Amino acid sequence: MIRIEDRYFSLNRVLLQLVGLWPYQKSKFVRLQLICFFIIQITFIMAQLTIFMTAKCTADLVIKIFSLTFGIICLTITYNSFVVNSENVKYLIEQVEQICDDLKDKNEIAIVEKYIEAMQNFIVYYLLLNNINVFLNVCCLVLSGSVGFILAGIELWPDFQDLFFSVNKSRTRHLLIETEYFIDQEKYFYLLLFHINASFFIGVLTLLATGTMLHAYLQYACGMFKIASYRMENTMKIYISQDFNLRNKNFVQEGIIYAVDxxxxxxxxxxxxxxxxxxxxxxLIVFGVLTLSLNILRITSLKFNNGEIIIPLIAFVSCFLYMFLTNFTGQEITNHYNYLFVAAYNAQWYMVSLHIQRLILLLLQRSNKSFGLNIGGMYVASIKFFATLMNTSMSYFTVLYSMQQ
Structure with missing residues (x-):
């Protein structure tokens, strides 16, 4: 028998294992990996914040430091959330396995596999052409992942010039990102460069691993909502197609019960x-909005021929796309939730008995209560909430920009 994590979460398992977040088989090496990754992320944040101890605190410096620091904090929060909720991640996988085992209808199993396969194979070319959600996800990850390569390339370019073009002029090497390690940056340049880029690579892997895992869970939930509507439609279709004398009222009742369940x-x-x-x-909502606002401010204050604009530009695009994908998936959950009620509404209720009509009416009354990914009882992930986040970010940007003038 194929295990559920091998069948539906094979890609997610590999990605989570790379950052030590896979909830099964926690060896001593994995625990050491978690500690090392956490230390790298925290020390990088500290190296950025300690710049205020040695440099003059100005508005430009504050914006420059926090526009990147808040983004790294978001990645660190995401990483730690999976560490803390390791048992919950495992429990959700087991719930997927339990519910999938209860599915006997081949069409229902095909529905689940369709939704999960859309997530597992998001790298495949044809999905990039046919699924805008997956396409944007890949764009976000590519842009985010290129940060480390771009930083390393820009900072090591003088060394490449010396190597390939025999430039004998003495150069002063400095890190592109403002940090303070309280050591000689010229002497330990490569060590500090490794630390900074390691932090970025860990962040990108975390974004990829956790983002795809959460998306896989939600794709599975969408599949379950779709199965509920399929059960409703199929039950009514079979009942109505039967001969009048052979119709079984209990068959419809059981079908509706299974759909609701x-x-x-x-x-x-x-x-x-x-x-x-x-x-x-x-x-993440708080720091994400701040990251977006500060990076918009940095982009407007820098010239496009300036190499420093690369980091805030990539940070802005990555944050924007990640917010959109999250809320787009939340909107999908809400839409799929309503499929059952749409199926009940479109059913030929006038051709069933009065008792079954009452059951359908009770089901339709439940549709008056909306459902969504409710965060803290204040926010519901949706396209509307995404627009709210963008408006909030632009408002903060406008205030900060006016204060600079």
């Missing part, structure tokens, strides 16, 4: 996922 499980699964990471998501 899988619908309820999908809601419970989504709520448990959000509640597990609720605190982390709240912090």
């Amino acid at each position: 899988i619908h309820r499980k999908a809601m419970k699964f989504s709520d448990y996922l959000i509640s597990s990471f609720e605190v982390s998501f709240m912090f």
